[in-house]
Amino acid sequence: MEKDNEYMRRAIALADESVRRGGGPFGAVIVKDGVIIAEGSNSVTILNDPTAHAEVSAIREACRRLGTFHLDDCTIYTSCEPCPMCLGAIYWAGIKQIFYGNTRKDAADIGFADDFIYEELERPLEARRLPIRPLLREEAQESFHLWEKKTDRVDY
Numbered sequence: 001m002e003k004d005n006e007y008m009r010r011a012i013a014l015a016d017e018s019v020r021r022g023g024g025p026f027g028a029v030i031v032k033d034g035v036i037i038a039e040g041s042n043s044v045t046i047l048n049d050p051t052a053h054a055e056v057s058a059i060r061e062a063c064r065r066l067g068t069f070h071l072d073d074c075t076i077y078t079s080c081e082p083c084p085m086c087l088g089a090i091y092w093a094g095i096k097q098i099f100y101g102n103t104r105k106d107a108a109d110i111g112f113a114d115d116f117i118y119e120e121l122e123r124p125l126e127a128r129r130l131p132i133r134p135l136l137r138e139e140a141q142e143s144f145h146l147w148e149k150k151t152d153r154v155d156y
Helices: 002-018 055-068 084-093 104-109 115-122 138-150
Strands: 027-034 036-041 072-079 099-100
Touching: 002 027, 002 036, 002 055, 002 072, 002 084, 036 055, 036 115, 055 072, 055 084, 072 084, 072 104, 084 115
Parallel strands: 072 099
Antiparallel strands: 027 036, 027 072
């Protein structure tokens, strides 16, 4: 438990540093076998990149360092409950456990409201605020057929 606290304190320190340098108040660390292998902080406004969240940045760094896209033997410590994008990235990376500090309600209370995304995902496609429509499905299927036939593909 003390190590968990140590890792979370590092994530919180990264969030504090991020605010001081002009980023958002979010930090994350990824741990494997008791060692921090990657860190990230929110750089959305610094990099003009809406995907530059702390968790995504840490995942990218961990994958680069480990030379894999599977982080199934890793744990992530993040200063705030992950947003839908980060949660999706955590699931795709296969991270085995998440520890977080602030809740998504705490984030909403200071202007970071992600609930609308959770709500949108529950709506049928035709009822979403952002128009989403199928187009050229038959042509797009060719890529999937190529994938299915590929004998040396790396499944993920």
